[in-house]
Amino acid sequence: MVQERLSGDTAYTTVLTILTRLRDMGLVTRRKEGRGHLHARVHDQPGLAAAGMHALLDEGGDRGAVPARFVSDLSAEDERMLERMLHGDDPGRT
Structure with a gap:
């Protein structure tokens, strides 16, 4: 989980906001996995x-x-x- 890999007490909503913005910029992808989403950085x-x-x-x-x-x-x-x-x-x- 991304939030677990971050140091400090970063809120879940903050992590989600940043990932959403990165996805909107085309820097990460997102796909549904279980009840949540799996994010991955764009490599190409x-x-x-x-x-x-x-x-x-x-x-x-x-x-x-x-x-x-x-x-x-x-x-x-x-x-x-x-x-x-x-x-x-x-x-x-x-």
């Missing part, structure tokens, strides 16, 4: 990169500026791949 590089991008977008400011800047720096090949993914034509899309 694409998942961690996506979580970082979401965190940057959520920091505020102009949400269109970050993706616009990202896209403007893509190679022509990456731009075509992104366009295929946005249209649902990329078989590697999950």
Whole structure:
């Protein structure tokens, strides 16, 4: 249990809040197990990169500026791949 591995007297609700926020950021996964949930950290590089991008977008400011800047720096090949993914034509899309 996560709470048992933490030092101090961290409240159950605090642990649950933090895990929920980490899940919302894409840094942990959650699945039902018995009466509770099993949380696990995300290990894959694409998942961690996506979580970082979401965190940057959520920091505020102009949400269109970050993706616009990202896209403007893509190679022509990456731009075509992104366009295929946005249209649902990329078989590697999950």
